[in-house]
Amino acid sequence: MKPLSCTTSSRTLASLLLAVLSSLSSHGESSSWTGWLGPDRAAQAQGFEAPQTWPDKLTEHWRVEVGEGYATPLVIGNRIFQHARQGDDEVVWCLDRTSGKAIWRKQMPVEFVPGRNGESHGLGPKSTPTYADGRVFTLSIIGVLTAWSAEDGKRLWTRDFREYFDVSHPYWGTATSPLVEGDRLFAHTGSCENGALFCLDPETGKDLWVRKEEANCYSSPRLETFEGVRQLVSFNHDGLCGYDLEDGSLLWKHSYPHLGNNQNTPTPARFKNVLVVGGESRQVFGLRISKSADGWNAERIWRHREAGLEMSSPVVQGSLLYGFSPLKTGQFFCLDPLTGAMKWKGTPRMGENAQLLSIPGYILTLTDDGTCRILQATGDKENVVHHYQVSKGETWAAPALLHDRLLIKEKNHLTSWGFAE
Structure with a gap:
């Protein structure tokens, strides 16, 4: 199967970029949430200023039925983009x-049958789209990558990776989110047994390079610079890897294979030259990335048995790391990312899953029961300064936090909340 492409004239592209930039400037750069975990995939809410006094309740601006799925909404200027299933x-x-x-x-028919008792998580997309240069890139539950015009929704091109694999998604569906930097689009697709990391031209969808050595999993990659070298950091079926952006060659690897149903799902967090990550039914660990005359080295410097990471990605605030562990039926924790020393473990029985965002002085959390908690970002104890009920149903998608509002994707609805009374 050949990738579809659409040639955009320079005049049309210039007009589109001008419109988008005008929209951005009218709201400020802090109004953008361009992909999974926001700018730089660091779960840092840029431009949000915590109120001096947290309000007793949030203000609901609107609630719209958009369909099921776990994709986080994107925000570009005065536009919100949501990928879902109806x-x-x-x-x-x-x-x-x-x-x-x-x-x-816009819509596309997608037939999906989940495996290994994944029916409870629904049939909606689990990948969060990404935005770049006037285009929105979506990755369907079965691993079909599509570029859309942000201006009018025109489909620019589509890549169906079944041209490479008989099965192009893991058992529970594709959950890894695509990523764009400059003239390169990255997507790790395929099944758990047979996958590949693709580097594509974002304008055409054509391959720039393909790496077939590591299979797909449920985690989303991020871009990092270590020792002056920009690289793609990917937590895949086989472990945590760093790849050269130019040709996809492996720079370093820490073996941490996905075993049985114990998936590799969280996106790693970074503090200095240490990456912190963990897998389902396994502990959380710290990996120091360095380079010497002998080459790259990924050294595990600590592992913690009192906490784990299942589906929730950790975040860094200041010099501390915050996460949500499945132990004790769900609890928040705080540790030192350089040493692994536990600072505190929070109240047990918080739920099955939580999403975390870092804001100055606080950690915003969203548990799967629709509760948003504001934790004070300190290393002495768990301190919930306020909590809000932002959904009557389940909330498994990560929220988007802007300078003036919080976007919550429920099972079938998208809701906009404000912190002003």
Whole structure:
């Protein structure tokens, strides 16, 4: 199967970029949430200033039915983009940020049958789209990558990776989110047994290079610079790896294979030259990345048995790391990312999953029961300064936090909340 492509004239592209940049400037750069875990995939809410006094309740601006799925909404200027599923189709919405009204809606039929008792997680997309240069890139539950015009929703090109694999998604569906930097688009697709890391031209969807050595998993990659070298950091089926951006060659690898149903899911967090990550039913650990005359080295410097990471990605605030462990039926924790020393473990029985975002002085958390908690970011104890009920149903998708609002993707709805009374 050949990739579809669409040639955009320079005049049309220039007009589109001008429109997007104008929209951005009218709201400020802090209004953007361009992909998984926000800017740089560091779960850092840029531009958000915590109120001097947290309000007793949040203000609901609007609530829109968009379909099921775990994708985080994107925000570019005054537009919100949401990937979801309605009926037999996956849909891409473009909504007005102020009102929630639809600007455009596009759909594609997607047939998906989950394996290994994954039915409870639904049929909706689990990957969060990414935005770059006037395009929104979505990765379907079955691993079909599509580029859409952010201006009008025109489908620019599609890559169906079944041209490489008989099965192009893991048992529970594709959950890794695509990533763009400059003129390169990265996507790790395929099944748990047979996958590949693709580097594509974002304008055409054509391969720049393909690496077939490591299989796919449920984690999303991030871009980092170690020892002056920009590289793609990927937590895949086989472990944690660093790849050269130019040709996909392996720089370093820490073997940490996905075993049975114990998936590799969280996106690693970084503090200085240490990456912190963990897998389901296994502990959390710290990996120091360095380079010497003998080459790259990925050294595990600590492992913690009092906490784990299952589906929740950890975040860094200041010099401390915060996470959500499945132990004790779900509890938050705080540790030193350089030594692994536990600072505190929080209240047990918090839920099955939580998403975390870092804001100055605080950690915003969203548990799967729809509770948003504001934790004071200190290393002495768990301190919940306020909590809000932002959904009556389950909330498994990571939120998007802007300078003036919080976007929550429920099972079938997207809701906009404000912190002002």
